[in-house]
Amino acid sequence: MIIGFTLVQVAVAGVAALMCIALGLAGRVPNDLTMGALLLVELLLIAQLVTAIIAPSVGNDASGSLLEFYTYQVSVLLVPPAAVFWALVDRSRWATVILGAGCLTVGIMVYRMQQIWGA
Template identity: 65%
Template sequence: MIEWFTWVQVGVAVLSGLLCLALGFAGRAPNDWSMGAALVVELLLVVQLVVAIVAPAVGNPPTGSLLEFYVYLVSAIILVPIAGFWALVERNRWSTVILGVACLAVAVMVFRMYQIWTVQVA
């Protein structure tokens, strides 16, 4: 993992989550802002997947369990589209809140992936 990219991902996921929560608690149904914020989080996760595949080949291997890392990464990649699908199927304020919770969960998962990659010793 790349440290600065990890912090960018965490920051974008937290900002997206807070935006979606604010919109949801304000009574707004999912719109371009909330879905776009979730899409940015998802795109960054896909870039992280590419980085995670390439990093060991260029001399940046994980120090923790590679299986645990990929379970977190795949779960995070799946979580956002599921929340987005839910938001599009059930268009009410709580769907926007669910998008926010999913983005905040991704922020926590990315931080945990960073810990697995750099801090833990297998």
């Protein structure tokens, strides 16, 4: 994995998490801004998957467990769609907080994936 890209992903997920949690606690229901934040996080995760597939062929091999890394990769790809599904079903302010919790989860998992890749 590329450390710079990981830092960008963690930063974007962190900002999106803070925004969604703050808006949810302020009483706002899920809207285009909060859903768009999760879309951006998901697009970065898809780009990371492509990067992780290509990286070994250009000499950036993982030094940790590939099984553990790809288990994290597949799992983290499911978090934003699950949070968005929850927000679409439960249109309350707490659904916006759940969107933030999903972003926070993504940030933590991406950081851990970087640790696994470069262990």
